[in-house]
Amino acid sequence: MVTRTRRSAAPATPSAQAQPAPAARAARAVRKNVRRAASGMLGLSGERMSKVDTAWLRMDSDSNLMMINGVWTLAPGITWEALCERVQQRLLQYPRFHQRVVEDAAGATWVEDQRFDIAAHVVRERLPRRKGLSPQQALQERVGELAMRPLDARRPLWQIHLVEDFTGDDGQRGSALIVRIHHCIADGIALISVTMSLVDGGSEPPKRSRKAPASAEDWIADALIRPLAGITTKALDLAGDSAARSLHLLREPEKVLEHGLAGSVDAARVAYQLLSDAAALALMPDDSPTRLKGKPGRAKRVAWCPPIPLDEVKAIGRALNCSVNDVLLACVAGALGSYLRQHGDDPADKEIRAMIPVNLRPLEEAWKLGNRFGLVPLVLPIGLANPIERVYEVRRRMTALKGSTQPLLAFAMLAVAGLLVKPAQDALLNLFGRKTTAVMTNVPGPGEALTLCGARVTQCMFWVPQSGDIGLGVSILSYGGGVQFGVITDTQLCPEPQQIIDAFTPEFAQLSLLTLMLPWGSE
CATH class of the missing domain: 3.30.559.10 (Chloramphenicol acetyltransferase-like domain)
Structure with a gap:
């Protein structure tokens, strides 16, 4: 807390007494504008956006x-x-x-x-x-x-x-x-x-306590330092307890001696992981050129498919020793490859990158709103025609991303971008746009059917926004025992997204059939 001491007023000098009225008014106006700017910058007249x-x-x-x-x-x-x-x-x-x-x-x-x-x-x-x-x-x-x-x-x-x-x-x-x-x-x-x-029967959000107006130091700590440090810890927790401990060692190097060699090794390992992931993000190669990649226009279209039973997806995952996410992402890759083949493009030996959001906060704090997620780049094997082979390749790539600090680095990049003027922000974030064909997200929705104002919610779907020159968004949502697949496309790059949707269900059906034909316990 910054405190100010009151100084005794100095005797007025002849020059001050003779100061012309217009100059005095101008000085007061400047002081008023400075106070107003400071108030706006520190969020004292409202709640500052992160x-x-x-x-x-x-x-x-x-x-x-x-x-x-x-x-x-x-x-x-x-x-x-x-x-x-x-x-x-x-x-x-x-x-x-x-x-x-x-x-x-x-x-x-x-x-x-x-x-x-x-x-x-x-x-x-x-x-x-x-x-x-x-x-x-x-x-x-x-x-x-x-x-x-x-x-x-x-x-x-x-x-x-x-x-x-x-x-x-x-x-x-x-x-x-x-x-x-x-x-x-x-x-x-x-x-x-x-x-x-x-929805009907839903509970009200927890009440948030109002904070007193903050000083400059408090605002900087609350808006920049503490949230990033806290989310960093949560992100590294996903990689294991040793990674979280190492984060604290990196922040407080003097404690390395107290923890001994093991602490130093952990700290070095996490430091190496951070540097490796930062290099991987910065040096991502360009996507394979396809008709889905290019300069978007100013019109969008959306499409979605009927729900697929979630139990069927889980059964395939158990049979192949893969996650539900692996199965669905493999079907998405197959649908995109099928769409390209349908339009005369050969997807063999081609791959496209999708940015996938990764949640970085406890689910019990979701009611606080705001954005608390990072991004990881997943390269989709659209050129693999065999559905089983495609599932295992997606699983391998997803496994390689586990424990990565790339979600944290992407979140930090967004935080830095928010500090910059818009042209500089655009230049920074174009790193993702140039190297990415799609934004893809998989959100777990309610397991039971919902009602709103007495009416049953028969279907729900959503679409993620795309940034920069990305023209394809893919959304997967589980709800009421089913899973839905939706796409939003730029009409200049993909005029008929329904054709991608129409390829998704056959891809899933083919994967399901081949899984049933496999001998038990085989991979």
Whole structure:
């Protein structure tokens, strides 16, 4: 805490007494502006946005908006009035959903929206009715259009569009929700927590204690140093207790002597791992050239498939001694390879890189929102035609990434990017865009079917945003005993994402059949 001592006023000098009024007013104005700038920089007039969230806020581009887009279908339908009431009761318990963002030279601040209007955020939507266009296709087209419509920066950065009268491909009449939330508010894991408070029977989020205005030193510690140190520890915990201990040794080298040679070896091992992973990120080779890689335009399309039974995916994983994630990622790689072959490209000997988010916080703290994840680059073996061989290759590559500090380094890079001016931030983050074809995420959703305002949530899907020149987003979501696969694409690079979706189910079916034909216990 910085304290100031009051000095006795010095006698006025003749020059001070003779200071002209305009000069005095100018001096007062300068002092006022300096105080105002300092207040804004330190977040004293609101809650300061973290540097990682600031990076996501400023990552919007003409080709990619940093919004998480989602769709829920409900049966039977719900009314706009009922949805507004539920949002006011539950969603607005999270401060971020009634706060707008004010940017300044040093970053951004969350401030209360004094003119908050629920009708501006929960809006009625009417899908176009065109000959040959099913309601499902109309919904997909509308999601693609909204994915490229910026949110109103004068208001909290989220919207829910309600289609009150919607009929799905299964013939069920009901409603559909299109949800748009800017990534600076939260990541996918945190939004699952939001979802669970919004549905019937959901609990309100824990109450957060309000902090007193912080000094400059407190703000720097709280906003920059402590969160990064804490998340670093959690990330290295994934690699084992010795890695976590070594982190503390690296931060406090004088304790190496107390821990002896073993501590020194652990510290050296983690230091080597950090340097190796940093070099791997910096020196990533370019992806294989495919039609999915290039300069994106300004239009998006989305598609998703019907749910696949999660028990079937688990059974394949057990039979092949692989994780559910290995199985699903192998099917994604197969679907992308099949799509390329369908369009005359030979994917043999080709590989594409997908950036995969890795959660860096305890799930019980997801209600705090914000972004607490890193990224790891997974090279997808799209050129392997044999589904079994592809699963084992994905497993091998995923195993090699375990214990990596790359998620931590990616998180740190985002934190640094949030400290820079936007052109410098863009230049830094283009490292990922140039070397990556897709962003891919796998989020575990609720295991049981949910209800909202008395209506059953029959289907839910979401799409991750892409940054820079990345034109392909792949999402995998488990919900209610099923797993869904969805893609969002830039129309200039992939005009018909449904063709990728249509290849996913046959890839899974082929893998399932071949797994049944294998002798037990073999690999």
